[in-house]
Amino acid sequence: MARGTGDDTARSWVSRAIDLLLADRAAEPPTPLRAFPLAGPPGTALYLKDESRRPSGSLKHGPARDLFLDALRRGEIAPGTPLFEATSGNTAVAQAYFARLLGLPYTAVVPGRTGPAKRRRIEEQGGRCHAFDPPLAIYDKARSLAQESGGHFFDHLRRAGDAVDWNGPYGLGTAILRDLETSGEPAPAWIVVGVGSGVTSAAVGRYLRMRGAGTRLAVVDPENSAYFPGWAADFPGYTTGMPSRIEGIGRPRMEPAFDASVVDLVIPVPDVASVAAMRHLHAITGLMAGPSSGSCLWGAFHVLDRMRREGARGSVVMVVGDGGENYRDTYYDDSWTEAKGWRPHGPLSDLARFTATGTWDVAPAG
Structure with a gap:
């Protein structure tokens, strides 16, 4: 492969991913x-x-899309990047929706007591659930899973405020x-x-x-x-x-x-x-x-x-x-x-x- 070809391919994918999210928003x-x-x-x-x-069924839909757009523009998501979040709620459902749209694997790290109905909502959007306890440790677990896999941890509680296009x-x-x-x-x-x-x-x-x-x-x-x-x-x-x-x-x-x-x-x-x-x-x-x-x-x-x-x-x-x-x-x-x-x-x-x-x-x- 010629020098730079892989980088060009990745940049082209990121550009298409951003265009796809923007088109989805406009439609x-x-x-x-x-x-x-x-x-x-x-x-x-x-x-x-x-x-x-x-x-995806909630007001978290827009902020989830903005988190994807922000991460793509920052170069934190590339073709095939595994995606992780620490939540079992509507944010995970919305993120799973957009991960599927882009063809990326998505994992929500959820507390062990999370019921089957909540897990099913994430899975129906193409995501998977990784149960972990104690509940307050799910954030560190999601971060470590992302680091181990070369993936991206959205960390929505910390980053969504800056990412949302208000x-x-x-x-x-x-x-x-x-x-x-x-x-x-x-x-x-x-x-x-x-x-x-x-x-x-x-x-x-x-x-x-x-x-x-x-x-x-x-x-x-x-x-x-x-x-x-x-x-x-x-x-x-x-x-x-x-x-x-x-x-x-x-x-x-x-x-x-x-x-x-x-x-x-x-x-x-x-x-x-x-x-x-x-x-x-x-x-x-x-x-x-x-x-x-x-x-x-x-x-x-x-x-x-x-x-x-x-x-x-x-x-x-x-x-x-x-x-x-x-x-x-x-x-x-x-x-x-x-x-x-x-x-x-x-x-x-x-x-x-x-x-x-x-x-x-x-x-x-x-």
Whole structure:
């Protein structure tokens, strides 16, 4: 083989891979923005930005693609590079989707207790799962597997914040404001999102600040998570040492991607309220979403009540992070939730009353 031929072939592959990802992004249809049927407060409206309609089923789809693009441009992924990540959630599903698109082997290092349903979602996208314990050691294990195989460890908790294209035409903040503008409506008064890695809130918040839209950003945070107490105390090193029980959001520490400077409000949400709200969302709209979306609905109701008390008008947009089909045997199952000590009857009554009358007498947790 002539000198340089192999390098040229690799560069050509990388260029084609980037073009393929960009073409895939351009061809993806926008996710829907749908109204939530709300009786009050007067002069307000609630919209659901349904990111569960992304090709891999969650709002992690876009950030996963951006991580691939960033690694390709940095020369960290080449033809045949084995890919690794440490997570069992939606990020792994989305990364497996793009690895298959590029024809690359993908392994998610998951905690040993990860159930078969979660592993199956990754495997259905062409990935494989490598179980490892203790759970907090999966990050070092994924890194070591990548080093041993000459592969690439995405390390999304550390790197996604810098990789996400938050101010481009395909960002979530861009899409929400564009959806409302297309409908002939002004920018929303608030956007409500969950926080796990911190990437989504940082991306949306930075776009809103750059755009100068006047829209405020609220973040919802479940029990055991560090974001609310860390944000309230202005202490980014805050840790709880306990895992979140709400799939998709909450962390025992404030992750590097979280940007507190672009967050206007963090709303602590009791876990039982998240469960009740996801079920209420399904009952009212027919949309079956995950528990993080329940957290967002609960937070959205708090924000709407705050607007009522302040005499403010406008719309609120909450983000639906993923679909609910994967939670039929857990968060939607009464026996499973009762075993967790969650009895959602009280919060369900609060949610129903607010939807019907605009009356919200629930004090924020924390």
